Amino acid sequence: MSVAEPRTIALFRHAKADWPQVSDHERPLAERGRKDAPVAGRKLADTGITFDLALCSTAARTRETWKLAVHELSHRPKTVYEERVYEASPGELVAVLNELPDDARKVILIGHNPGVHGLAEVLAGAAEGDARERMNRRGFPAAAFALLTFDGPWKSLEPGAATLTEYWAPAE
Template identity: 80%
Template sequence: MSVAEPRRIVLLRHAKADWPQVADHERPLAERGRKDAPVAGRRLADSGFDFDLALCSTSTRTRETWKLAVHELPHRPKTVYEERIYDASPGELVAVLNETPEDARTVVLIGHNPGVHGLAEVLTGRADAGARDRMTRRGFPTSAFAVLTFDGPWKTLEPGAASLDDYWAPSE
């Protein structure tokens, strides 16, 4: 594959989490989250994305979100559970993406706010007007995802380098 082919990044926020008396990292999904995660997975499947790699935070709620969403996809990509995604800033998330193997064309990153929403905003240099309007209006609620594309190798991904092509959030 040529590095000149566009790369796709799907930024997926974890589904709705519960608030039991546990450490934040260990919070499980709430009932609504267990319902919304497969819906997000079906929406991703309907989009026709063939993910080469999933980068998932190590938190309980992100791992549970991905487990429920990935069952809706026609192909299960290689999944890497990455500690650096938990509580990461947009800059830290860019650094993780910069390390993506060059043979990966389409990557899904399953993470947390405010990092995921901030990353979508930081990477976006160009945008589909409808996608930008929906993301601005809705913010980045649980189970939402943004689809971005950029040209070049992963190590060149930087602020403003991507196009926001789509945005989806579940109905409240």
């Protein structure tokens, strides 16, 4: 496989979390989040993308979101729980993505706002159809995802290098 083949990144925000008396890192999903995560998983499955790798924040709400969503996919990708995704800025997330192995062509990152939304905005130098308009209008609510593509090795991923090809958010 050539590193020049297009790469796909799905940026997936965790589903709606609850606010019990626990640390932020240990917050579980709320009832709505447990309903929305599988719906988002089905929407991801509908894209037809077979992910090679999932990078998931170590926070409880992201792990629970991924556990519920991945069951809807036709193929379960290798999952790496990456603590650097928790509370990461867009720049920190780009740095994590720059370290990915070049044999991973289709990656899903399960993380948090504002980092995930900011990363989608920073990477998207172009957009297809009305994806950017819908993302700008809706923001990046819980369980939303954006799909982006770019050419080249992961180490070349930088601001403006990708095309926003799809955006989805659950109904409010």
